[in-house]
Amino acid sequence: MAAIVEPVSSRELECRKICVERFIFAIMYSVAAQYVLLTMFLLLVNFSVLHPIGWLLDSFRLLCSLSTWMWIMPLISAVIVHGIFLAKSYLSGVTYCPTRFQQIYRTIIQKWILLVVNCAIGFLTAWLYTRFLRDEYRNLFLPAENGKYILNEKYLFLVLGGTFAGVYFFIKNKTEQASLSFPVIQQARYQQIRSQLYDIVYRSLFKSVVPTLIYTSFFYTFCCVYFRHKVTALFQGVTLAEESSLGSFYSILIDIRLLLYCWILLSQILSNMNLMQMLFHIFLTEYREFPLERSSMVTDSEVTLTEALASKQILIVQQLAALNLFTIAEDHDGTRRSRLYALSIPGGHPYNWRLVSGECIRLIRHFSAELSKSIEAASSQARPEVNKLRPTASGDAEKILMKQYNESYGIRSLSSFAESATDPASKPQPSNICQTVDRRLDVLRSMLCSIPGIYYLFGEPKTAKPCYLLASQSQQIVWVSQALASLAAHSIAEDQFGVVQDDLPSIIRTLLHLKQTVDKVGSIQLDVKKVDRNYLALRAAIRRSLYRITYAFADYLIDIVLEPNDIKALQGFINYREV
Numbered sequence: 001m002a003a004i005v006e007p008v009s010s011r012e013l014e015c016r017k018i019c020v021e022r023f024i025f026a027i028m029y030s031v032a033a034q035y036v037l038l039t040m041f042l043l044l045v046n047f048s049v050l051h052p053i054g055w056l057l058d059s060f061r062l063l064c065s066l067s068t069w070m071w072i073m074p075l076i077s078a079v080i081v082h083g084i085f086l087a088k089s090y091l092s093g094v095t096y097c098p099t100r101f102q103q104i105y106r107t108i109i110q111k112w113i114l115l116v117v118n119c120a121i122g123f124l125t126a127w128l129y130t131r132f133l134r135d136e137y138r139n140l141f142l143p144a145e146n147g148k149y150i151l152n153e154k155y156l157f158l159v160l161g162g163t164f165a166g167v168y169f170f171i172k173n174k175t176e177q178a179s180l181s182f183p184v185i186q187q188a189r190y191q192q193i194r195s196q197l198y199d200i201v202y203r204s205l206f207k208s209v210v211p212t213l214i215y216t217s218f219f220y221t222f223c224c225v226y227f228r229h230k231v232t233a234l235f236q237g238v239t240l241a242e243e244s245s246l247g248s249f250y251s252i253l254i255d256i257r258l259l260l261y262c263w264i265l266l267s268q269i270l271s272n273m274n275l276m277q278m279l280f281h282i283f284l285t286e287y288r289e290f291p292l293e294r295s296s297m298v299t300d301s302e303v304t305l306t307e308a309l310a311s312k313q314i315l316i317v318q319q320l321a322a323l324n325l326f327t328i329a330e331d332h333d334g335t336r337r338s339r340l341y342a343l344s345i346p347g348g349h350p351y352n353w354r355l356v357s358g359e360c361i362r363l364i365r366h367f368s369a370e371l372s373k374s375i376e377a378a379s380s381q382a383r384p385e386v387n388k389l390r391p392t393a394s395g396d397a398e399k400i401l402m403k404q405y406n407e408s409y410g411i412r413s414l415s416s417f418a419e420s421a422t423d424p425a426s427k428p429q430p431s432n433i434c435q436t437v438d439r440r441l442d443v444l445r446s447m448l449c450s451i452p453g454i455y456y457l458f459g460e461p462k463t464a465k466p467c468y469l470l471a472s473q474s475q476q477i478v479w480v481s482q483a484l485a486s487l488a489a490h491s492i493a494e495d496q497f498g499v500v501q502d503d504l505p506s507i508i509r510t511l512l513h514l515k516q517t518v519d520k521v522g523s524i525q526l527d528v529k530k531v532d533r534n535y536l537a538l539r540a541a542i543r544r545s546l547y548r549i550t551y552a553f554a555d556y557l558i559d560i561v562l563e564p565n566d567i568k569a570l571q572g573f574i575n576y577r578e579v
Helices: 002-045 052-064 066-071 073-092 100-132 153-172 189-207 209-234 245-253 256-284 305-309 315-330 335-341 351-382 393-408 414-422 430-449 454-458 464-494 504-521 533-552 564-574
Strands: 141-143 149-151 238-240
Touching: 002 052, 002 073, 002 100, 002 189, 002 256, 002 305, 002 315, 052 066, 066 073, 066 100, 073 100, 073 256, 100 153, 100 256, 100 454, 153 209, 153 256, 189 209, 189 256, 209 256, 305 315, 305 351, 315 335, 315 464, 335 351, 335 464, 351 464, 351 504, 464 504, 464 533, 504 533, 504 564, 533 564
Parallel strands: 149 238
Antiparallel strands: 141 149
16 A cells, blocks of 8 residues: 555655746746846936946946845845745645635635735835935934934835835735636747836836825825824934924925835835746746656656646646647647657557546546536526415415314314324424424525625635636646647547547547536526636637547548447537537
8 A cells, every 4th residue: 555655645746846946946036036126226216317337337336235235135035935935825726715714714824924925025125225215215213403313204104115015915916816827829938037027117117106196195194193103102312303294294295206216116016026926927837848658768756747647736737747748739740749659669558648648538527527516516506496385365364264163163173183193104203303404404594694794705606616617727628638639630640550549439528528518607607707718718629629630530430439429419510510
């Protein structure tokens, strides 16, 4: 038993190493991005038209000084912590939570940690960048007469602005889960970083205008009235420059340079946060080739394509394997496809094809079964209950009059009494008691769910499970289904041994069953079925795969052993009537 469990854990460990390597590179590039953003900030705040050479030399001298490298260490530490948190969330993937209460319960600690880390990055970025401004913007206390100090509200305004930027970014991205969206066209890492860096920095300059105005109003409403008095109370000998909150707000509002610094600071922080997510996205979606089989050139620690497709716990590796298989199937050079169609030496068995195709069929069938169950549950939940016929008022009145008449004349139903005494069904049975308890519990549950807010927190939406399956697993199913169809189509010219022909009926039957299951999604009223790109992409991929198989094997469909229902289902694709 231990011999069976150990290889599985070792394969999972190797899959985790693939992700860890990409996480490390993403964190390293995020740390390097801090110096790039700091360089841009120094060039902006020290800009001088009259002295361009001195402007560039002073900026780079500040960047390369030892004090700058010491001041930036706390920010780099916070960035590394944030990167580790992002890596953990991407590695765990998207988890299904049937109710909103479970979702809140499972993610509340992570959300709080993420909020604290975002606030720390915003605060440390503001603290670091204010080191390079004038004295009136980089010191918390300014000297005054009689050896006293006054609170520098301009510095307080900038530092709290950085913290506000971290909170603003958390609120804007709190509903997003750690899911990956692979690009349609794979580009080199350098090209993606270069294009995304310019786009993120440029867009952040415009997107930070509204947060700057919101923060200025927030600072006047809360900080000027309450927070600045608390800060001065912590230090002895520190007074306020302006006793009036309105005067303090007016002094900040007329300082155009201060507002400009705050706008640039917020744009830099938003750029930093978006840039970190972009780097993780680029490195995790980078294309990777997996070996098709184990040979003398492949070490035992290397993960093969079949093992990567079977990695359920790490969906990132499974998606990379599905993308690799799709690339092999669609490649103009059929070198790697020929290795799939090849027979083993010695033995002459199609091990490579059987392993890969078997794993792909298993993935599709598992997804189809899970989606079918979720659709049935949603349909039964959405189906209205049939109202039972209730007694009318006239019928109740007749029964009451009949009962009064019988009691007045002493008439008793002896036959019914004897029948009930001898009938064992009239006695209370344990099953009847359990059914009664279940009905009462259902009534109590429906009463509780009718209370406003109870069903919102503890009720499971009917479309939760289908949407989760489409969001988390549809991408690899799209690639795998199209890869199987492409490999089957290329096998006519490239498969010299006919290894695909034996599994072709199973592939067609699996794709047809998946098509029928996905078509049922349209029968239930999904909240996002009209606009969900995962549903539309999966639906189009299945039809594209079936069209490709029927077009390639149009002259041989009679010879393929198919069931009558499968042949009937393929008629729409044969006649080009499926849309």
